Amino acid sequence: MKLSRRTxxxxxxxxxxxxxxxxxxxxxxxxWAEEAGLIQATYVPTFCxxxxxxxxAIAKVLNGRVVKLDxxxxxxxxxxxLCARGNGGIGLLYxxxxxxxxxxxxxxxxxxxxxxxxxxxxxxxxAEKMKGIREQYGPEAMAIFTHGAPTDxxxxxxxxxxTPNVGMPSxxxxxxxxxxxxxxxxxxxxxxxxxxxxxxxxxxxxxxSHLGENMHNSxxxxxxxxxxxxxxxxxxxxxxxxxxxxxxxWLPIRPATDLALLLAWINIIITEGLYDRxxxxxxxxxxxxxxxxxxHCTPEWAAKETDLPAAQIVETARxxxxxxxxxTIHPGRHATWYGDDVQRSRAMAILTALLxxxxxxxxxxxxxxxxxxxxxxxxxxxxxxxxxxxxxxPFAGAEGVTQAIRTATITGAPYPLKxxxxxxxxxxxxxxxxxxxxxxxxxxxxxxxxxxxxMDLTMMADVILPECTYLERHDALAIGKGKSxxxxxxxxxxxxxxDSQPGWWIAKELAKKLDLGEYFPxxxxxxxxxxxxxxxxxxxxxxxxxxxxxxxDTSAPYITPENQPTFKTESGKIxxxxxxxxxxxxxxxxxxxxxxxxxxxxFRLTYGRSSVHTFSRTTNNPALNELYKENEVWINxxxxxxLGFSSGDYAVLVNQDGAKSNxxxxxxxxxxxxxxxxxxxxxxxxxxxxxxxxxKGADDQGLIxxxxxxxxxxxxxxxxxxxxxxKEG
Numbered sequence: 001m002k003l004s005r006r007t008x009x010x011x012x013x014x015x016x017x018x019x020x021x022x023x024x025x026x027x028x029x030x031x032w033a034e035e036a037g038l039i040q041a042t043y044v045p046t047f048c049x050x051x052x053x054x055x056x057a058i059a060k061v062l063n064g065r066v067v068k069l070d071x072x073x074x075x076x077x078x079x080x081x082l083c084a085r086g087n088g089g090i091g092l093l094y095x096x097x098x099x100x101x102x103x104x105x106x107x108x109x110x111x112x113x114x115x116x117x118x119x120x121x122x123x124x125x126x127a128e129k130m131k132g133i134r135e136q137y138g139p140e141a142m143a144i145f146t147h148g149a150p151t152d153x154x155x156x157x158x159x160x161x162x163t164p165n166v167g168m169p170s171x172x173x174x175x176x177x178x179x180x181x182x183x184x185x186x187x188x189x190x191x192x193x194x195x196x197x198x199x200x201x202x203x204x205x206x207x208x209s210h211l212g213e214n215m216h217n218s219x220x221x222x223x224x225x226x227x228x229x230x231x232x233x234x235x236x237x238x239x240x241x242x243x244x245x246x247x248x249x250w251l252p253i254r255p256a257t258d259l260a261l262l263l264a265w266i267n268i269i270i271t272e273g274l275y276d277r278x279x280x281x282x283x284x285x286x287x288x289x290x291x292x293x294x295x296h297c298t299p300e301w302a303a304k305e306t307d308l309p310a311a312q313i314v315e316t317a318r319x320x321x322x323x324x325x326x327x328t329i330h331p332g333r334h335a336t337w338y339g340d341d342v343q344r345s346r347a348m349a350i351l352t353a354l355l356x357x358x359x360x361x362x363x364x365x366x367x368x369x370x371x372x373x374x375x376x377x378x379x380x381x382x383x384x385x386x387x388x389x390x391x392x393x394p395f396a397g398a399e400g401v402t403q404a405i406r407t408a409t410i411t412g413a414p415y416p417l418k419x420x421x422x423x424x425x426x427x428x429x430x431x432x433x434x435x436x437x438x439x440x441x442x443x444x445x446x447x448x449x450x451x452x453x454x455m456d457l458t459m460m461a462d463v464i465l466p467e468c469t470y471l472e473r474h475d476a477l478a479i480g481k482g483k484s485x486x487x488x489x490x491x492x493x494x495x496x497x498x499d500s501q502p503g504w505w506i507a508k509e510l511a512k513k514l515d516l517g518e519y520f521p522x523x524x525x526x527x528x529x530x531x532x533x534x535x536x537x538x539x540x541x542x543x544x545x546x547x548x549x550x551x552x553d554t555s556a557p558y559i560t561p562e563n564q565p566t567f568k569t570e571s572g573k574i575x576x577x578x579x580x581x582x583x584x585x586x587x588x589x590x591x592x593x594x595x596x597x598x599x600x601x602x603f604r605l606t607y608g609r610s611s612v613h614t615f616s617r618t619t620n621n622p623a624l625n626e627l628y629k630e631n632e633v634w635i636n637x638x639x640x641x642x643l644g645f646s647s648g649d650y651a652v653l654v655n656q657d658g659a660k661s662n663x664x665x666x667x668x669x670x671x672x673x674x675x676x677x678x679x680x681x682x683x684x685x686x687x688x689x690x691x692x693x694x695x696k697g698a699d700d701q702g703l704i705x706x707x708x709x710x711x712x713x714x715x716x717x718x719x720x721x722x723x724x725x726x727k728e729g
Contacts, residue, residue, distance in 0.1 A: 030062035039063050044493045045072055045547025047478055049149055049470040050085040050092065051614040053077055053193065054478045055217050056548045057086060059471060059493040066090050066471060066493055075548040076218060076486055077193065083215040084612040084627060091623035092469050093497070097691050098453055099466035100498035109441060110460050112687065119501065119509070126463050127513035129446040130161065133419045139163045140385045142419040142446075143405050149490070150423035150450060150467065152476035153507035158421055159380040160511065160519040164387035165417065167406075169430040171399035176715040178335035180395045181345025184578050186358060187568030190331040191367055193482065197557070198222040198231075200362040202323040205234045207258055207348065209332045212242035214609040216333075232323070234316050236261065239606070239634065239678050240671035249316050254307040255604050255676055255719065256338050256595035262347035263592055264302030265317045267294045269354050274321025276356030283565065284353055286577025286588075293577075293589035305594070324355035326362025339708025339717035342395070343590035346578070350590075353574045359565050365557035366565065370485040372477070372536040375528075378519050385415060393714030394584045401714035402431060403707075409440040419446040423467075423503065428456035429616040429682060429699070432707040432718050450506060454689035455616060466500040473502030474525040477532060485554040487536075489529070489543045504528075586712055595720070597675070602656065602722035603635070604676040607700040616682035619693035630697035631680040632667040635725065640668035643725055651725040653677075655703045662686075663728050664698035677723060 033039045041060050048055045048069075056075020060068040069089050073080035092098070102122035107113030117125075133141050139162030146154055147168055155166065170176075179189035190196075198204060199222045211223045227233065227246050235247040236258065244250045253261060269275050270291050280287055299310040299317075306313075320327050329352045335341050357363025390396040391404025409417040420441070431437050441447055441460055449461035452469055467473075471493040480486035496502065504525040511520050522528040533540040543549050556563045569575050582588040598604050612627045613619060633651060635643075645651060647668045653661040662684050672678055684699025708717035 026065055027067045030065055030067055034062055044491065045545075046471065046490050046493055047072075047075070047488045047547070048078075048082070048086045048089060049490075050088055050618060051215070052148055053216050053218070054480075054488065055082060055086055056488060057082060057089065058547065061493060064494055066093060071217075072547050074546055074550075075488060076480060076482060076550065078217055079221060081217065081221065083217050083220075084624065085215060085614055085618060086217070088612075088618060088621045088624040089469075089471060091621040092452065092618075093471050095453070095620065095622060097620055097689060098469075098498075098500075099451060099458070099464060100500065101466060102499070103464040105462045109447070109462070112459050112689070114464065119499070122463055122465060123506075123510050123513055126446070126448050126465075127510060129462075130419060130514060133445060134161070137416050137418055138384060140165060140383060141416050142421060143167060143388075143409070143417055144421045144423070145169070145402060145405075145425055145427060146423045147425040149470065149475040150503045153503040154421060154423045154450065156377075156380075156519060157507045157511055157516070160516045161514060162381050162383060164383035164385070164389065165405055166387075166389055166398075166400045167402035168399035169402050169425055169427070171397045172401045172403060172713075172715045173336055173430050173432075173718070174334050176336070176397055176399070177341035177710050177713050178331055178333070178345045179397065180713045181342045182331060182349045184342070184395070184569075184580060185346055185349035185353065185575050187566075190364060191481070193219060194331055194333070195365050195367055195482070196222075196328045196330055197362050197365045198226045198328055199229075200326060201226055201231050201328040202326040202362055203232045203234065203319055203328070205236070205320065205327070205329045206243055207236040207262075207330070207332060208337070209330050210237075210241050210243060210608050211330075213611050214333065215611040232319060234319065238673045238676055242611075249312065249319070251306075251308050251312060251316065252673055254305070254673070255606065257306040259340065259344045259347055259590060260297070260302045260305040260592045261308065261313065262344065262351060263294050263297035263590065264299050264313050265320070266290070266347065266351055266354065267297040268299065268314055268317035269321050269351070270294065272318070272321065274318065274324070275354040276324060279325070279356035280354070280574075280576075283567070284574035284576055285571055286575060289577035290350065290589055293591075297592070305592070320351075320355060325357045325360040327355050327357050328363055329355075329357065336710075336715045337717050337719045338595055339710050339720065340593060341710050341715060341717060342712040343587065347590045350576055353576060358574070359559040361558055365483055366563075367481040368483065368485045368554045368556065370551060370554035371481070372479050372485070372487055372532070372538070375532045375535050378521075380519075388414075388417075391714045393710075393712065395712050396714045402427075403436070403709075403716060404714060406431065406436055406440045409443050410436065412443075418444060419448075420444055421448050422457060422461075423450040426455040426457050426616050429701050432701065432704040432716050434702055435705070450503065452500075453617070453620065454687060456685050456687060459687050459689060465506055466498070467503050467506065468496035468500035472496040472500070474504060474529065475502075477529060483555045483557040485551040486548055487538055487543060487551070488548045491526075491544065581712070584712075598722045599656070602724050603639075604719065605653075605655065605700065605703055605721045605723045606676055606678045606719055607681040608678065610680045613680065613682060616685060619682055619685065619696070620690040622692065625692045628680075629692075630665065631683040632665045633698065633725070634667045634669055634672045634678040636672050636674040637668040637670050639674050640666060644727075645725065650728050652728055653698060653703055653723040654726055655705060655721050655723045657705045659703050659705050661698035661703055662695060666725070677725075
């Protein structure tokens with residue numbers, strides 16, 4: 001082949017550019033090759049699981065490698081946008097530290113000594129252990145702890161096995177008391193995503209809810225749009241959060257006094273006649289009893305408890321009352337604070353009802369009543385013994401009281417628990433008092449963990465089963481019950497890397513070895529999804545192509561003469577005064593109880609989220625770790641100076657029981673009260689397997705040695721610990 005000088009130079013230029021791109025990394029090389037016309041991209045829709053908002057995403061794939069993730073414009077949770085976490089999905093996929101092959105422990109638990117195993121061997125070991133536990137103690141001696149998408153695969157497996165014992169930290173360590181408080185008031189919870197009609201709100205109220213830091217995509221988009229439209233914002237938070245920076249009224253409340261403020265607001269709304277009388281007459285009962293019970297909760301009384309000016313308490317109550325019903329009292333999400341959390345959530349729900357905001361534009365909208373059938377399945381066996389899920393708490397949810405299962409594992413009462421199956425949750429970072437978790441694990445005959453990354457709990461397991469990432473697998477359809485019904489598909493963007501497998505495959509193969517294969521009759525999860533779509537009248541081909549389908553004519557979000565609400569309470573009405581609670585021996589109207597204050601020299605320990613991280617799940621993510629490498633402890637600048645600390649110094653935190661943290665960088669700021677400190681949750685992993693985040697930052701959970709159990713729901717209040725700062729060493 002003869003080349004002209006011009007053709008030679010052109011070809012050489014392309015080659016040189018290609019070499020430069022290849023040197024910069026595989027993504028840049030592939031993007032260069034695409035630009036040069038050498039390869040073509042494919043685009044695959046799916047939905048995210050870096051957090052649990054389930055945002056629609058579209059993956060750009062070049063030559064079998066994911067090079068970009070974008071928000072799916074037809075998906076209601078993303079609307080064409082992904083947050084930083086969502087963009088971090090590629091980092092998870094290609095993290096060199098991710099689990100690559102099944103592992104079997106060959107040392108003591110926690111030593112981290114493992115040998116590689118085939119899937120057949122690893123699943124065989126798990127199956128034999130589970131069979132032995134069933135034969136010696138009964139199937140109820142196994143418990144499952146789970147969270148997120150793996151639940152759809154492993155909860156059926158353990159239910160088929162015969163255990164009733166299920167623990168999800170999403171209840172007792174997160175949303176449980178909130179949901180119970182709203183269910184006792186309205187007969188249903190506020191939903192997830194929460195059914196907050198922010199875009200139509202005239203006033204939004206955030207009580208310890210950090211929108212903009214807890215980066216829930218669609219909700220943050222609505223929040224920003226509402227602010228842009230002129231919605232007024234009230235933020236109740238002892239820390240000047242990102243949201244507080246947008247507020248018309250910031251209330252830097254004394255921690256643990258939120259219920260006093262809420263009761264005062266309720267009192268003002270009632271005494272000044274700012275409530276929606278017609279709404280309450282039609283839909284609620286117990287108003288007279290409520291008014292009597294809160295009559296002493298004056299602004300002046302609340303001011304002394306909350307450390308807020310009485311005039312500001314009155315002014316913010318009037319802001320809500322004068323703009324009702326287009327007022328959103330955000331129900332929050334992580335609600336396990338002080339042990340009286342159901343009643344605090346009840347007060348928020350009652351305030352919403354007084355303003356007539358439930359089922360009204362700008363308040364809380366109704367979820368669609370439409371649904372998608374799940375399809376037929378073989379009934380699970382009836383458990384032979386009672387579940388330990390409820391822990392004896394009368395309003396504990398079906399997701400279980402996780403620490404009650406842990407306690408029963410330690411004590412062996414009322415019957416032994418000898419095996420834990422854990423998927424999608426790092427119990428060392430989600431349960432308070434880590435020593436109790438360690439003590440419980442020591443009592444087990446089997447601890448098996450399914451995970452993508454070598455997290456703290458994972459590296460204590462007897463058998464580790466590596467699940468592939470959400471970009472490499474099918475999972476259950478995501479059924480969105482917002483204003484309309486939506487259906488979203490998660491499908492593999494590329495084939496699983498290494499020797500990892502999707503959760504559905506792991507569950508199905510383990511079921512075979514446990515002689516439970518009849519509960520998983522399909523050959524692939526895609527086959528199962530296709531059958532569900534056919535039953536529900538959904539085009540699988542359209543769903544596969546678009547990633548998300550919104551079902552038309554399924555929206556009825558507000559009260560109208562034709563769309564009247566139903567309340568699944570005992571009376572069929574909103575319960576301002578709860579007869580259910582009274583029958584169980586609890587206060588029918590929330591009552592404020594003063595909580596202990598920090599001892600001299602100590603600060604209340606509080607914690608929260610980062611906009612670029614999800615719990616401990618993402619701290620090692622190469623993309624997200626670059627944005628936020630370790631957490632900091634926020635302390636008021638005056639207190640920091642008095643203790644001899646400046647921003648950037650390192651400190652060690654010591655709690656009231658003598659528990660010490662790893663070193664943590666100090667952030668001295670006027671944006672926080674003097675009686676507390678604050679840190680982002682999820683850091684301080686001690687394992688050497690996480691090369692970027694291991695031993696970086698401090699673990700707030702390691703300092704939560706005390707917790708206050710809510711007597712109504714069994715949830716764990718975890719903001720009851722106090723810490724002091726010490727110099728390193």
